[in-house]
Amino acid sequence: MNKHAIQLTINGTQTKAEVEARLLLSDFLRHDLGLTGTHVGCEHGVCGACTILFDGDPVRSCLMFAVQADGHAIQTVEALGTPENLHPIQAAFHEAHGLQCGFCTPGFLMTLVPFLEQNPNPTEEEIRAAISGNLCRCTGYQHIVDAVKIAATNYTNDTN
Amino acid sequence: MKPAPFKYIAPSTLKEALDIMTRHGYDAKLLAGGQSLIPVMNFRLAQPAIIVDLNKVTELNQFRKTERGGLRIGPMVRHSQLEHSQTVAEFAPLVHETMPHIAHPQIRNRGTIGGSLAHADPAAELPVIMVALQARFRLQSADGERWVNAEDFYQALFTTALEPEEIIVEIAIPPMPRHAGYAFTEIARRHGDFAQVGAAALIKLDESGYCRQARLVFLNVGEIPMVADQAAALMIGQLPSSDLIAETAMNAAQNEIEPAGDIHATTDYKRHLAYVLGKRAIQQAAARAREARGL
Structure with missing residues (x-):
């Protein structure tokens, strides 16, 4: 099978790779690059676990081919904080108990980072609309919504 | 849940894309936003031999207001572009009102109007809106172009007037009638x-x-x-x-x-x-x- 040479920026680092056309972007990130923070849930665009930022916008990485990322910039959950220095959104999830098993969490985080940047003072309704494309099967959504509210407050305080 | 192998072609101009479709139309599938096509490929319900990716054809991802207040929309315009456009809100308020109903934000960041219209899912919003607004679609092949009314475009379940070698290159929404x-x-x-x-x-x-x-x-x-x-x-x-x-x-x-x-x-x-x-x-x-x- 023919391979395609691609060049892209991943979490700020220029990366080159050769990929088969049918390789999903989600599998490229996990298997070829070892960025296993991006989770694969349903593989048909329903669950949102594989959400990444594609040129800054949240998209499903299971609904793109790796070859389509040629020339683009991708951010995965690995681009956020470290265990010692959590990103404000990660800290808020920690504080509000916004995760239990954690499987869906990377997708929620990558959906919420640009959302809070564009909308630092969201209403509860806006928060629920923003996370409508991400499924969580254990803690439920209330703590996640609480986490977003905490993160929003922290964001706003930081900016002030 | 992995797609079957296929040959991938990513033209950078419409002319190139049309030439490819003339040669391979029956075996090729156009890839627009991929938010319906890639799921069915993941399920292997679709196993196209050739994928022609339109994402590099930048001439297809523009939209503009006409002098009379209608809209001309390229097929690769993404749902989120229309959702957040002031021009669309003002001149095509029905389109604006419908956008948040289309799937989820992440899907709208990637999905395109042309892809949704050509896919012809009976549960999709945009085909209904285009029929309601009496929009017209410009279909182009290497041999020429033709205009088809949205209402005539839809023929049966997932079946449209689009010929294998044709591409939807423009969507024309007439001005909202006054009052x-x-x-x-x-x-x-x-x-x-x-x-x-x-x-x-x-x-x-x-x-x-x-x-x-x-x-x-x-x-x-x-x-x-x-x-x-x-x-x-x-x-x-x-x-x-x-x-x-x-x-x-x-x-x-x-x-x-x-x-x-x-x-x-x-x-x-x-x-x-x-x-x-x-x-x-x-x-x-x-x-x-x-x-x-x-x-």
Whole structure:
């Protein structure tokens, strides 16, 4: 099978790779690059676990081919904080108990980072609309919504 | 859950894309946003031999307002571009109102108008909206181009007038009629899921509040967008009273749709939803039309 040479920026680092056309972007990130923070849930665009930022916008990485990322910039959950220095959104999830098993969490985080940047003072309704494309099967959504509210407050305080 | 192998071609101009489709149209599938195509490839329900990716054809991802106040939209314009455009909100308010109903934010960041229109899913919003607005599609092949009315484009389940070598290259939405009201409403089990039933309405009133034009189109109650022209004709020349609106919606739900029952909704329940949603859509469109007239 023919391979395609691609060049892209991943979490700020220029990366080159050769990929088969049918390789999903989600599998490229996990298997070829070892960025296993991006989770694969349903593989048909329903669950949102594989959400990444594609040129800054949240998209499903299971609904793109790796070859389509040629020339683009991708951010995965690995681009956020470290265990010692959590990103404000990660800290808020920690504080509000916004995760239990954690499987869906990377997708929620990558959906919420640009959302809070564009909308630092969201209403509860806006928060629920923003996370409508991400499924969580254990803690439920209330703590996640609480986490977003905490993160929003922290964001706003930081900016002030 | 991995797609079968295929040959991948990513042209950078429309001309290149059309040449590829002339040679490979029957074996090739156009990849636009991929939000419907890639799931069916992951399931291996579709195993195209060749994928022609249009994402590098930048000439197809523009849209603009015409001098008369209509819109010309390239097929690779993404849902989120239309959703957040002031121009669309002002000049195609029905499109603006419908956008948040289309799947989820992440899908709207990637999905395209041309992809949705060509895919022709009976539960999709955009085909219904384009039929309601009497939009036209410009279909191009290496041999030339033709315009097709949205209403004629949809032929059967997932089946359109698009020939294998053709590409939708432009969507033309006519200017909103003056003093017209519009509405779109749908019912889904969860927000962002495919709707069980939806309805779009356009109502134009004369200066005394009598109905001059009425259009009612339903989603997911037939193989294609279902146009209820006979029911809508009941409104012409009349004042849009609650009784008349209910009669119109009832007539449409009984005579002009062909809902297929599924695990979530029986045929009868879908007819009931069509009646209720048709009524709500006309009511809201008529209220907006009265407002536009200052009545």
